[in-house]
Amino acid sequence: MLASWYDAQGPAADVLHVGDLPDPRPGPGEVRVRVAVSGVNPGDTKKRRGWLGSSMPYQRVIPHSDAAGVVDAVGDGVDARRIGQRVWVYGAQSYRPSGTAAQFTVVPDRQAVPLPDHVGDELGASLGIPGITAHRALFADGPVEGRLVLVHGVLGGVGSLAAQLAHWAGATVLGTVRRGSDLGRVDPAVVSHAVALDGDDPAGAIRSYAPEGVHRIIEVSLSANADLDNAVAAPDAVIAAYGTHADRTELPFWPLLFNNITLRLLGSDDFPAEAKRQAARDLTAAAAVGALTVDVGDRYPLPAIAQAHERVDSGARGRVLVTIPH
Secondary structure (H helix, E strand, O other), X not given: OEEEEEOOOOOHHHHOEEEEOOOOOOOOOEEEEEEEEEEEOHHHHHHHHOHHHXXXXXXXXXXXXXXXXXXXXXXXXXXXXXXXXXXXXXXXXXXXXXXXXXXXEEEEHHHEEEOOOOOOHHHHOOOOHHHHHHHHHHHOOOOOOOOEEEEOOOOOHHXXXXXXXXXXXXXXXXXXXXXXXXXXXXXXXXXXXXXXXXXXXXXXXXXXXXXXXXXXXXXXXXXXXXXXXXXXXXXXXXXXXXXXXXXXXXXXXXXXXXXXOEEEEOOHHHOOHHHHHHHHHXXXXXXXXXXXXXXXXXXXXHHHHHHHHHHHHOOOOOEEEEEOOO
């Protein structure tokens, strides 16, 4: 099969190879997926470059955890009727050496989720890491129906899906963007009110829409927004953070404590298995009724995977995808 891999960590152009590798075979309880589109996440490129001193747990890594494709073979114990089924894939390279940047990938049966026929491959390849992270941030602390949910970075990969899932689940969604020039890109059908963080008083603007405070905060940069979050959180609110800019993040501890705020930190590779399965069910259901869309930024053929990684590392706007030839 045609695949991309790296044998050492480093810059994309230096370490990513493209060539032929043996076709994988599914083991017991596994399926093999013929990949059509592979999704590139910041976590994939961080693993490749050794972010925060991380090392390679395997001698060779085929990158990427997310994809859309078709099941073409099954291992022992898996219903053979799955062959020919369109699926979206999550966690392919989570604690495994071989991801989706290849013509074929092998994953546990439950990690190849049936994809409705009318849902496109680009959306399917964008549901894994960002969708499951968004779902966990929203629902780990209970339903959000009737709640006020603030989503920071509402135009980002996780943020946009979190806003759509919250709206689908019956919440009122507030969102933030970094610059006032981005406000016109926010979908008013999903986000009731959007606030630019470069405005004069973003906390006051949020409070004008939520005078009693917000119940859930989906946080992309805890170090940058900790004081803002404290200013707009309702008593007993949850701040669910999946990112920060400062490794050692300062918090207004006592005000948060007096408001009984819960701080939830989210690492997507290590979510409970049942939480991932529930997220997969809900993401598929929301996609099936047209409640989810993704902003696709750039598409690259597999031989140009290094450019795709460099685009993600540079802070790409929109989802970056790699198309797999067959």
